[in-house]
Amino acid sequence: IDPTQYIRQIIRNVPDWPKPGVTFRDITPVLQDPRSFRVLIDLFVYRYMGQKLDLVAGVDARGFIVGSVLAYELNLGFVPVRKKGKLPFNTVAEEYSLEYGNASVEMHTDSVRPGQRVLLIDDLIATGGTLLAAARLLQRLGANVVEAAAIIDLPELGGSQAVKDSGLSVYTVCS
Numbered sequence: 001i002d003p004t005q006y007i008r009q010i011i012r013n014v015p016d017w018p019k020p021g022v023t024f025r026d027i028t029p030v031l032q033d034p035r036s037f038r039v040l041i042d043l044f045v046y047r048y049m050g051q052k053l054d055l056v057a058g059v060d061a062r063g064f065i066v067g068s069v070l071a072y073e074l075n076l077g078f079v080p081v082r083k084k085g086k087l088p089f090n091t092v093a094e095e096y097s098l099e100y101g102n103a104s105v106e107m108h109t110d111s112v113r114p115g116q117r118v119l120l121i122d123d124l125i126a127t128g129g130t131l132l133a134a135a136r137l138l139q140r141l142g143a144n145v146v147e148a149a150a151i152i153d154l155p156e157l158g159g160s161q162a163v164k165d166s167g168l169s170v171y172t173v174c175s
């Protein structure tokens with residue numbers, strides 16, 4: 001079985017969560033199973049080793065899990081893109097709109113130096129709003145966002161296309 005198929009079959013679809021009519025893609029079984037966890041990280045390592053990256057930026061909270069392991073494997077530093085109000089030092093924020101209302105992501109002002117080559121990673125791309133906001137934030141700090149990556153793309157929501165339309169390269173393991 002091919003690695004992508006292996007990951008895909010372990011992702012759990014949870015109907016009607018967080019609300020009726022929505023099917024949530026739950027990646028916790030992929031992390032729980034040591035073989036799929038390794039295959040997942042290795043797919044990212046295979047893609048990014050030798051790409052002259054400086055940092056991995058992971059999005060709160062599932063992006064921390066894959067992003068930090070990936071950073072460690074690639075001998076890179078890791079920086080968190082957090083939800084509002086969680087970071088203790090000086091921060092910059094970027095707002096984005098949700099179905100109802102707004103949300104924002106924050107980073108420490110000193111988390112990236114201008115010109116650093118950064119891989120941005122999260123678990124899933126739905127509308128793309130989260131990754132777009134995170135990328136804007138990184139770019140405001142002077143980062144070169146080399147790629148936006150995720151485990152899962154939901155292409156019917158157009159998010160990965162929107163991220164590409166903003167000029168970013170996008171990679172997802174499966175859809």
Ligand code: 5GP
Pocket residue numbers: 023024025026027059060061062122123124125126127128129130131159
């Ligand atoms: P977007 O901003 O692209 O609309 O939504 C993506 C964000 O919401 C990601 O941070 C992701 O963790 C979370 N998210 C939305 N839907 C799902 C889902 O079905 N499964 C998982 N694992 N995360 C989701």
